Amino acid sequence: MEKFLTNIKYSTSDTKVLLVLLLTAAAANAQSFHAGGCPKPPVQEDFNITKYMGTWYEIEKLPAWFERGRCNQATYELQEDETVGVLNAEILPNGNINSIKGVAKVKNVTQPAILGVSFFIGAADAPYWVLATDYQSYALVYSCSHYLGLFHVDYAWILARTRALPEAVVCQLHDKLKNAGVDIKNLTASNQTSCDERK
Numbered sequence: 264m265e266k267f268l269t270n271i272k273y274s275t276s277d278t279k280v281l282l283v284l285l286l287t288a289a290a291a292n293a294q295s296f297h298a299g300g301c302p303k304p305p306v307q308e309d310f311n312i313t314k315y316m317g318t319w320y321e322i323e324k325l326p327a328w329f330e331r332g333r334c335n336q337a338t339y340e341l342q343e344d345e346t347v348g349v350l351n352a353e354i355l356p357n358g359n360i361n362s363i364k365g366v367a368k369v370k371n372v373t374q375p376a377i378l379g380v381s382f383f384i385g386a387a388d389a390p391y392w393v394l395a396t397d398y399q400s401y402a403l404v405y406s407c408s409h410y411l412g413l414f415h416v417d418y419a420w421i422l423a424r425t426r427a428l429p430e431a432v433v434c435q436l437h438d439k440l441k442n443a444g445v446d447i448k449n450l451t452a453s454n455q456t457s458c459d460e461r462k
Protein backbone atom coordinates (compact mmCIF):
# COMPACT_ATOMS: atom_id res chain seq x y z
CA MET A 264 0.00 0.00 0.00
CA GLU A 265 2.76 2.46 0.89
CA LYS A 266 4.59 1.65 -2.33
CA PHE A 267 1.35 1.90 -4.25
CA LEU A 268 0.56 5.29 -2.80
CA THR A 269 3.99 6.75 -3.29
CA ASN A 270 4.61 5.37 -6.74
CA ILE A 271 1.29 6.12 -8.32
CA LYS A 272 2.24 9.60 -9.40
CA TYR A 273 4.85 8.14 -11.74
CA SER A 274 2.33 6.03 -13.57
CA THR A 275 1.19 7.30 -16.92
CA SER A 276 -1.14 4.57 -18.14
CA ASP A 277 -4.75 3.85 -17.35
CA THR A 278 -5.29 6.64 -14.93
CA LYS A 279 -8.95 5.82 -14.36
CA VAL A 280 -8.32 2.30 -13.12
CA LEU A 281 -5.60 3.52 -10.83
CA LEU A 282 -7.78 6.27 -9.50
CA VAL A 283 -10.62 3.89 -8.67
CA LEU A 284 -8.18 1.50 -7.01
CA LEU A 285 -6.63 4.24 -4.98
CA LEU A 286 -9.95 5.73 -3.91
CA THR A 287 -11.15 2.28 -2.89
CA ALA A 288 -7.96 1.65 -0.94
CA ALA A 289 -8.17 5.06 0.69
CA ALA A 290 -11.81 4.59 1.67
CA ALA A 291 -11.23 1.07 2.93
CA ASN A 292 -8.45 2.31 5.12
CA ALA A 293 -10.43 5.34 6.32
CA GLN A 294 -7.81 7.77 5.10
CA SER A 295 -8.40 11.47 4.93
CA PHE A 296 -8.71 12.10 1.24
CA HIS A 297 -10.16 15.21 -0.35
CA ALA A 298 -10.67 16.69 -3.79
CA GLY A 299 -8.16 19.19 -5.11
CA GLY A 300 -4.64 20.14 -4.12
CA CYS A 301 -2.94 20.13 -0.74
CA PRO A 302 -3.37 22.93 1.79
CA LYS A 303 -0.11 24.87 2.16
CA PRO A 304 0.12 25.62 5.88
CA PRO A 305 2.86 27.87 7.21
CA VAL A 306 5.67 25.94 8.91
CA GLN A 307 7.63 26.59 12.09
CA GLU A 308 9.84 29.66 11.65
CA ASP A 309 13.58 29.36 12.32
CA PHE A 310 13.18 25.63 12.77
CA ASN A 311 16.16 24.16 14.63
CA ILE A 312 16.38 20.48 13.83
CA THR A 313 18.92 19.79 16.58
CA LYS A 314 16.42 20.83 19.23
CA TYR A 315 13.73 18.69 17.59
CA MET A 316 15.69 15.43 17.96
CA GLY A 317 14.79 12.85 20.60
CA THR A 318 11.55 11.07 21.46
CA TRP A 319 8.03 12.30 20.73
CA TYR A 320 4.78 10.62 21.81
CA GLU A 321 1.70 10.69 19.61
CA ILE A 322 -1.21 12.53 21.26
CA GLU A 323 -3.64 12.81 18.33
CA LYS A 324 -3.63 11.89 14.65
CA LEU A 325 -5.64 11.80 11.48
CA PRO A 326 -6.29 8.14 10.56
CA ALA A 327 -3.14 6.48 9.21
CA TRP A 328 -3.48 2.94 7.81
CA PHE A 329 0.15 2.18 8.67
CA GLU A 330 -0.42 2.68 12.40
CA ARG A 331 -2.25 -0.16 14.10
CA GLY A 332 -1.25 -0.05 17.73
CA ARG A 333 -1.18 2.15 20.77
CA CYS A 334 1.55 3.97 22.67
CA ASN A 335 2.87 5.27 19.35
CA GLN A 336 6.15 7.10 19.55
CA ALA A 337 8.86 8.39 17.26
CA THR A 338 12.53 8.85 18.03
CA TYR A 339 14.68 11.10 15.85
CA GLU A 340 18.45 11.16 15.80
CA LEU A 341 20.66 13.47 13.76
CA GLN A 342 23.22 11.50 11.74
CA GLU A 343 26.67 12.64 10.69
CA ASP A 344 25.51 13.19 7.11
CA GLU A 345 22.81 15.56 8.45
CA THR A 346 19.96 13.19 7.67
CA VAL A 347 17.69 12.16 10.52
CA GLY A 348 17.40 8.55 11.65
CA VAL A 349 13.75 7.75 12.43
CA LEU A 350 12.50 4.96 14.67
CA ASN A 351 8.72 4.64 14.98
CA ALA A 352 7.35 2.21 17.54
CA GLU A 353 3.93 1.10 18.79
CA ILE A 354 2.41 -1.73 20.82
CA LEU A 355 0.19 -3.99 18.73
CA PRO A 356 -3.12 -5.38 20.03
CA ASN A 357 -1.37 -8.73 20.71
CA GLY A 358 1.15 -6.97 22.97
CA ASN A 359 4.12 -7.17 20.59
CA ILE A 360 6.15 -4.09 19.79
CA ASN A 361 6.04 -3.09 16.14
CA SER A 362 8.78 -0.76 14.99
CA ILE A 363 10.03 0.61 11.72
CA LYS A 364 13.14 2.56 10.81
CA GLY A 365 13.33 5.32 8.29
CA VAL A 366 15.34 8.30 7.19
CA ALA A 367 14.25 11.92 7.04
CA LYS A 368 15.96 14.78 5.23
CA VAL A 369 15.52 18.50 4.96
CA LYS A 370 14.55 19.05 1.32
CA ASN A 371 15.93 22.55 0.96
CA VAL A 372 18.04 24.31 3.61
CA THR A 373 16.09 27.51 3.01
CA GLN A 374 13.03 25.72 4.51
CA PRO A 375 14.40 23.53 7.31
CA ALA A 376 10.96 22.66 8.74
CA ILE A 377 10.03 20.86 5.50
CA LEU A 378 11.40 17.33 5.51
CA GLY A 379 10.83 14.19 3.49
CA VAL A 380 10.72 10.82 5.22
CA SER A 381 11.16 7.41 3.69
CA PHE A 382 10.70 3.97 5.25
CA PHE A 383 11.38 1.82 2.21
CA ILE A 384 14.49 1.89 0.08
CA GLY A 385 13.59 3.16 -3.34
CA ALA A 386 10.20 4.54 -2.34
CA ALA A 387 9.54 8.21 -2.91
CA ASP A 388 9.74 10.09 0.36
CA ALA A 389 6.61 11.34 2.07
CA PRO A 390 6.31 14.97 3.12
CA TYR A 391 6.94 15.75 6.80
CA TRP A 392 6.18 19.38 7.61
CA VAL A 393 6.75 20.68 11.12
CA LEU A 394 4.00 23.30 11.43
CA ALA A 395 4.73 24.26 15.02
CA THR A 396 6.92 23.19 17.89
CA ASP A 397 8.42 24.60 21.06
CA TYR A 398 10.87 21.64 21.03
CA GLN A 399 10.32 20.81 24.70
CA SER A 400 6.60 20.08 24.98
CA TYR A 401 4.60 19.93 21.73
CA ALA A 402 4.94 19.52 17.96
CA LEU A 403 2.46 19.59 15.10
CA VAL A 404 3.35 17.62 11.98
CA TYR A 405 1.51 17.60 8.67
CA SER A 406 1.92 15.43 5.59
CA CYS A 407 -0.06 15.86 2.41
CA SER A 408 0.34 14.24 -0.99
CA HIS A 409 -1.41 15.34 -4.14
CA TYR A 410 -2.31 12.60 -6.63
CA LEU A 411 -2.94 12.84 -10.36
CA GLY A 412 -3.67 16.53 -9.98
CA LEU A 413 -7.09 15.55 -8.68
CA PHE A 414 -7.17 14.85 -4.97
CA HIS A 415 -5.00 14.72 -1.89
CA VAL A 416 -4.48 12.40 1.06
CA ASP A 417 -3.29 13.95 4.28
CA TYR A 418 -2.02 12.99 7.71
CA ALA A 419 -1.46 15.07 10.81
CA TRP A 420 0.10 14.26 14.15
CA ILE A 421 0.06 16.15 17.42
CA LEU A 422 3.18 15.05 19.28
CA ALA A 423 4.48 15.69 22.77
CA ARG A 424 7.57 15.06 24.84
CA THR A 425 5.36 13.39 27.45
CA ARG A 426 2.40 11.02 27.02
CA ALA A 427 -0.15 13.80 27.57
CA LEU A 428 -0.60 17.45 26.60
CA PRO A 429 -2.74 20.17 28.22
CA GLU A 430 -6.09 20.57 26.47
CA ALA A 431 -5.36 24.26 25.78
CA VAL A 432 -2.26 23.39 23.77
CA VAL A 433 -4.15 20.74 21.80
CA CYS A 434 -6.86 23.34 21.01
CA GLN A 435 -4.29 25.81 19.72
CA LEU A 436 -2.84 23.16 17.44
CA HIS A 437 -6.33 22.27 16.17
CA ASP A 438 -6.81 25.95 15.32
CA LYS A 439 -3.54 26.03 13.42
CA LEU A 440 -4.64 23.10 11.29
CA LYS A 441 -8.12 24.53 10.72
CA ASN A 442 -6.73 27.93 9.76
CA ALA A 443 -4.51 26.21 7.21
CA GLY A 444 -7.59 24.61 5.63
CA VAL A 445 -6.99 21.10 7.00
CA ASP A 446 -10.11 19.06 7.77
CA ILE A 447 -9.68 17.95 11.39
CA LYS A 448 -13.03 16.19 11.90
CA ASN A 449 -11.34 12.81 12.05
CA LEU A 450 -8.51 13.69 14.40
CA THR A 451 -8.51 11.02 17.09
CA ALA A 452 -6.76 10.75 20.43
CA SER A 453 -3.99 8.19 20.61
CA ASN A 454 -3.93 5.77 23.51
CA GLN A 455 -0.88 6.47 25.70
CA THR A 456 -2.02 4.64 28.83
CA SER A 457 -0.49 1.50 30.35
CA CYS A 458 2.41 1.79 27.93
CA ASP A 459 5.12 0.55 30.23
CA GLU A 460 3.41 -2.71 31.16
CA ARG A 461 3.36 -5.01 28.15
CA LYS A 462 1.07 -8.00 28.17
Ligand SMILES: *[C@@H]1O[C@H](CO)[C@@H](O)[C@H](O)[C@H]1NC(C)=O
Nearest residue numbers: 293294295296446447448449
Ligand atom coordinates in the same frame (compact mmCIF):
# COMPACT_ATOMS: atom_id res chain seq x y z
C1 LIG B 1 -13.84 10.61 8.50
O1 LIG B 1 -14.04 9.24 8.79
C2 LIG B 1 -15.23 8.73 8.24
C3 LIG B 1 -15.40 7.31 8.75
O2 LIG B 1 -14.22 6.57 8.57
C4 LIG B 1 -15.14 8.79 6.72
O3 LIG B 1 -16.30 8.27 6.13
C5 LIG B 1 -14.95 10.24 6.31
O4 LIG B 1 -14.75 10.31 4.92
C6 LIG B 1 -13.76 10.84 7.01
N1 LIG B 1 -13.76 12.26 6.77
C7 LIG B 1 -12.71 12.90 6.32
C8 LIG B 1 -12.86 14.35 6.13
O5 LIG B 1 -11.66 12.33 6.06
Ligand SMILES: *[C@@H]1O[C@H](CO)[C@@H](O)[C@H](O)[C@H]1NC(C)=O
Nearest residue numbers: 309310311312313314315398
Ligand atom coordinates in the same frame (compact mmCIF):
# COMPACT_ATOMS: atom_id res chain seq x y z
C1 LIG C 1 20.08 24.92 17.36
O1 LIG C 1 20.01 24.33 18.64
C2 LIG C 1 21.27 23.86 19.11
C3 LIG C 1 20.99 23.10 20.40
O2 LIG C 1 20.29 23.89 21.31
C4 LIG C 1 22.21 25.03 19.29
O3 LIG C 1 23.47 24.58 19.72
C5 LIG C 1 22.36 25.74 17.94
O4 LIG C 1 23.14 26.90 18.09
C6 LIG C 1 21.00 26.11 17.38
N1 LIG C 1 21.18 26.59 16.01
C7 LIG C 1 20.76 27.78 15.63
C8 LIG C 1 21.01 28.13 14.19
O5 LIG C 1 20.20 28.54 16.39
Ligand SMILES: *[C@@H]1O[C@H](CO)[C@@H](O)[C@H](O)[C@H]1NC(C)=O
Nearest residue numbers: 369370371372373374375377
Ligand atom coordinates in the same frame (compact mmCIF):
# COMPACT_ATOMS: atom_id res chain seq x y z
C1 LIG D 1 15.73 26.17 -2.31
O1 LIG D 1 14.80 27.22 -2.11
C2 LIG D 1 15.22 28.45 -2.68
C3 LIG D 1 14.27 29.55 -2.22
O2 LIG D 1 12.93 29.14 -2.36
C4 LIG D 1 15.28 28.29 -4.18
O3 LIG D 1 15.70 29.49 -4.77
C5 LIG D 1 16.28 27.16 -4.51
O4 LIG D 1 16.27 26.93 -5.90
C6 LIG D 1 15.92 25.89 -3.78
N1 LIG D 1 16.98 24.92 -3.97
C7 LIG D 1 16.74 23.70 -4.40
C8 LIG D 1 17.92 22.78 -4.47
O5 LIG D 1 15.62 23.31 -4.71
Ligand SMILES: *[C@@H]1O[C@H](CO)[C@@H](O)[C@H](O)[C@H]1NC(C)=O
Nearest residue numbers: 333334453454455456457458
Ligand atom coordinates in the same frame (compact mmCIF):
# COMPACT_ATOMS: atom_id res chain seq x y z
C1 LIG E 1 -5.79 2.12 26.14
O1 LIG E 1 -5.11 0.90 26.16
C2 LIG E 1 -5.20 0.22 27.41
C3 LIG E 1 -4.32 -1.01 27.33
O2 LIG E 1 -4.69 -1.82 26.25
C4 LIG E 1 -6.66 -0.12 27.69
O3 LIG E 1 -6.75 -0.76 28.94
C5 LIG E 1 -7.48 1.16 27.70
O4 LIG E 1 -8.84 0.86 27.84
C6 LIG E 1 -7.27 1.93 26.41
N1 LIG E 1 -7.92 3.23 26.53
C7 LIG E 1 -8.76 3.69 25.62
C8 LIG E 1 -9.32 5.04 25.86
O5 LIG E 1 -9.05 3.04 24.62
